[in-house]
Each structure stands twice: as C-alpha cells, then as structure tokens.
Amino acid sequence: MTKYIAIIILSLFISCTSQKENSDKRIIPVAEVIGTGEILNLSNCAKSVRYIPLETNDTTLIAGISSIYKLGEMFLVQDYRRGATSQCFLYDKHGKYIRQIGKKGPGPDEYTLIRSVDVRPNTNTIFMDVNTKCMEYDTNGNMTKHIRMPECPDKMTIWESVQINDSIYLSTLTSSLHRHYKALLFNMEGKTTMLYPNHLGRIKNERGWGSSDGKYYRFKDQIRLWRSWDDTIFTINKKLEPEVTYIFDMGPYKAPMEWMESYRTDYDRTNYVFPYAIKESSKYLFLNFQCGQNAPEKYEYEITSTSPGMQQKRTLVNVDVFGLFNKSTGKLTLLNQPVKHKYLGFRNDLDGGPCFWPIYISPDEEMVTWFSADKFLEIYETLPNPSPELKALAEKLIPDDNPVLMIVQLK
Incomplete structure (x- = not known):
C-alpha cells in the first residue's frame, strides 16, 4: 500500500510540474x-x-524593397538598389506615388547611407539612422529634427537605431572583438544614458558573426531585443530596462557560441537550429528558423550576385x-512547404x-x-x-x- 501511495504522489507531482511548465507561455x-x-x-x-x-515612374524605379512601414493609409517603402544608396518613398493606399522622404547628398539635411528606418505607431514621424547622424521627417518630407549619434563603447560599432519616444533612442551594437554590450540608449544630444550588457559573457573572440548582431523588432509601441545566438527575446519596458519576454527552448539543437561566432556557412550540414x-x-x-540537417524539405536554389561589370551565380541549400x-x-x-521545394x-x-x-x-x-x-x-x-x-x-x-x-x- 505504501508503494502505491508513493507512486500516486509521484504521479501527481510530475503532473503538477508539467502543468506549471506548460503554463509559462x-x-x-x-x-x-x-x-x-x-x-x-x-x-x-x-x-x-x-x-x-x-x-512605376521615371523617378521611382524600385529594384528591391529593404523595408516597409504603414503610416495611416500610406505606405513607406525603403528601396534598395545595388551599387546605390537606398531611398525612402511614400505611396498612398492604392500604390500611387506621393513623394520621396529625405534627399541623397552631402549636405547637413541630406544623407549618403540609410542604415535603418523606423516608424512609431500613431505618429507621422519617420526616423532614419543615416550612419553619421539620425534624422526625423514628417510625411510631407520635411526634416524636423537632427539627432546626434552617441559614442560607442570601446571596439564596438552601431548596427542600427530605433526610436523609444520623442527624446530617447536605442542603438544596437556589434563587435568582432567582444560581447560586452548588446545596445545603448541615447538622447538628442548624443549622450549615452544607458548600456545594456549581454547576458552571454563571451569577451575574447577573434571574429564575430555580424549577421547575428544588433537585432531588434517593433511590436506596436514596444521594442524587442534579440540575437540569433541568444535564447531570449527581451522587451525594453517602461523603466527602460530589458525584460524577459520569450525564451527559445532549443534543447539539444542549441548551437554553441563558438560555432555561431565562427563565420560558418555550413548551416545545411549541422544539427543546430x-x-x-x-x-x-x-x-x-x-x-524563421535555420534548421540545418533537421530541415525536412531541403532543396537547392540559385542566386545571382550582381557587382559592377560582373554577375556571379551561386547554388545554396534552403534549410529555412x-x-x-x-x-x-x-x-x-x-x-511544411505549401509548394514543395x-x-x-x-x-x-x-x-x-x-x-x-x-x-x-x-x-x-x-x-x-x-x-x-x-x-x-x-x-x-x-x-x-x-x-x-x-x-x-x-x-x-x-x-x-x-x-x-x-x-x-x-x-
């Protein structure tokens, strides 16, 4: 009898533990x-x-789209042209061209490179990180604000920037030498007001996997921070602190840090996800997961890399x-793929x-x-x-x- 009672108690414990784990969404x-x-x-x-x-018209021939944002009934399209600087164009709800936002050039109100674009919900503000500075525009194309770029921590560079509110901005950080910080906050004068350390403490890497750095996305009025080699999505909360929002349970498929930082290209031949x-x-x-050998429907496809005066075709394996x-x-x-391969x-x-x-x-x-x-x-x-x-x-x-x-x- 004692044995059966112990089994029942153990079963109840396992059941309660499982329910508790499953309840954490x-x-x-x-x-x-x-x-x-x-x-x-x-x-x-x-x-x-x-x-x-x-x-389609002579002034807005778009080869590819880097990003899209909705402003009321309008769409902001960031164009990317090979060998040329990206630009931003505004279209109405029917796709009719309205105007260009910002202007290419070396002047104080112009840009030569758009590093990132952001649109805050319920505003008519378009925010651009243009590498040497940040600028804000209204939907009429008027430049309304200059924001100085902050100084980066030692041996780190800014990946891209985003608005938190009218006076606080966030830049994600990258480095090939260390992983001290993932992002920083700064104000209009370019003063850093907060640094966000990485919760993975690798500090002596000869090389870094840049495409995993500096990732953020906007969910309505919230900013989420994450990186491909992390297992956590953070939210910048009202106190401007990073708060755990989602956690990826990769189990045995979690890629080790050394592999993620090694500039590997053999994604299709690994067991990592x-x-x-x-x-x-x-x-x-x-x-979107990179699943390596665990991708059930792998297939080969070709891409063409275009450089001035030359085109190069490469065959890749899809493991997405x-x-x-x-x-x-x-x-x-x-x-699963609705149209296989x-x-x-x-x-x-x-x-x-x-x-x-x-x-x-x-x-x-x-x-x-x-x-x-x-x-x-x-x-x-x-x-x-x-x-x-x-x-x-x-x-x-x-x-x-x-x-x-x-x-x-x-x-």
Missing part, C-alpha cells in the same frame, strides 16, 4: 517540434487579402523552416494567390510582403484558379514594373 518549445510539420492555410489566422501595385527572423502580431509570433507560435496557448507549429509560408486559400509569409506587421494587424513584378507574373502563371482581382492585376503588369505589395488582414 513565454517558452517557445522548439526542441519539442523538430521533426514535425504541417501545411497551414492562410485562413487559419487571416480573413482577407489584397494587392497594391506600386506606381536557431531563429533567423521574427515578426509579431497580437496573437502570434512568426518565426517557418514556425507559428500561438502566444495564448504556447503552441509552436512548424510549417519552391515556396514557403502559408498556403493561400483565401483567394488562391501566392503563398504568403509576412515581412512586416502593422500596428493595425495588417501583414505585408512584396513581390517583384516579374516574380508575381511568374507565380500567377502557375495558379490553377486565380481570382478576378489577380487576373486583372496580372493583365496590367509588365515584368519591369515596380513591386506588388500583398496585404493580409489578420483575424
């Missing part, structure tokens, strides 16, 4: 779901889709796996159009991605039953037109 259970996956329909989390072809990109809505985290984390249930679902993301069952994955989520819960005109037309030709809207759009496009935005409204 901050934990993203990556290790639990490696090796699983399913095709998810866009209708699982969204209710409508629309397309906005960006107006790490997050590479994050977007967030009120209900979900949209996660997308994941949808439900913030209210704590469930992580890995997505070709497209990732959600299967578009709303209008039968392109597969979808967000590159931006607006404060009013609209998800946005984009397609070059030639890519959109290529995808359109493969659609078995395109909607009348898609057909009308495809008939107006030519391959050299500016990109098409795909806007998906979340439920």
